[in-house]
Amino acid sequence: MTGVDVSESALAAARNKADDGRVSSARFVRADINGLPQGMGRFDVIVGRRVLMYQKDPARCADALIGHLEPGGRMIFQESDGMLSPFQPCRMPLHAKVLAWMWDTVAREGGDVRFGRRLYAVMKTAGLSVTLARAEAVLHTPESGSDLGWAAKAMAPRMVSEGVATLEEIGAETLEERLRTELMKSGEPFFRDMAFGVCAEMTV
Ligand SMILES: C[S@@+](CC[C@H](N)C(=O)[O-])C[C@H]1O[C@@H](n2cnc3c(N)ncnc32)[C@H](O)[C@@H]1O
Incomplete structure (x- = not known):
């Protein structure tokens, strides 16, 4: 591997x-997955998660990766889509705000925050045969816990540098605790992500 x-x-x-x-x-x-060294060879499966959405030209990137597939090889990608961001339960305003900061940051950095829904078309356009296409709403509940606070803390320097939020607004020291309290009290699930997955094969 x-x-x-x-x-x-x-x-x-x-x-x-x-x-x-x-x-x-x-x-x-x-x-760089847009131009892997030739010496790296070919693979029977290429797997990626939340990476094509950050490429300037995901279709070209997929083409470049296909050049490293064995005949009959498979590409399996899962990519996010911010489509659920506007639908947060109204009793979770902090979750809604933090998620919006995260998507805004990715968008300002040049990522495609609507890429998930485009993944199928990118694989088809690359000439692959799609064997499975799924989208899954990822929900966070008091039972599951949530990575939102951890992820937002990790992204805080990027949020600040993109002008999305100030350090004071983020309040990193207390953020995880405030989010946990809100999740416990809300009685509703938090819509963390819509994850699109595609499994595609190179036809021989
Ligand atoms: C959002 S993270 C996802 C990480 C991991 N796959 C996951 O799902 O938790 C995106 C990762 O893609 C990497 N990345 C972005 N563009 C890349 C490129 N052109 N070539 C190789 N890696 C890249 C970033 O450095 C980062 O580690």
């Missing part, structure tokens, strides 16, 4: 997980 990312910190996190014994015989390579 080969893990690829442009970010050294993402690769370091992946190496740590692999060292936990969760993955055997993995190698991790710093590279």
Whole structure:
């Protein structure tokens, strides 16, 4: 298995997980998926999550990746879509605000916050045969807990640098606790994400 990312910190996190014994015989390579080194070879499956939505031209990126598929190989991608953001329960104003900050930040950085719904078409246009297409609403409840506070804290420097929110507005030290309290009190699920997944095959 080969893990690829442009970010050294993402690769370091992946190496740590692999060292936990969760993955055997993995190698991790710093590279851009728009132009993987030829020497990297071909793969029977290429899997990615929330990565095509950040590419300037996702269709070209998919084409470039197909060049690294074995004949008959598969591409499996899951990409998010901010379509649920406007529909948050009214008793969760903090959740709604924080989620909107996150999507605004991604949009200002050039990410396509409506990419999830385009994933199927991108795979088809790339000439792949789609064998499975699904969309799943990801709900957070008191039972499931929520990663929103953690994710927003991790994104705080980017939110500030994009002018989406100030450090004072984010209030990172207390954010997770405030979100937890709101989730516990609301009695309704929080609509965290709409995740679109596509499994596609190269026809031989
Ligand atoms: C939102 S994170 C998703 C991480 C992980 N796949 C997940 O679902 O939790 C997007 C990741 O894609 C990486 N990335 C973005 N553009 C890339 C590119 N052109 N080539 C390789 N990695 C890229 C970023 O560095 C980041 O680690």
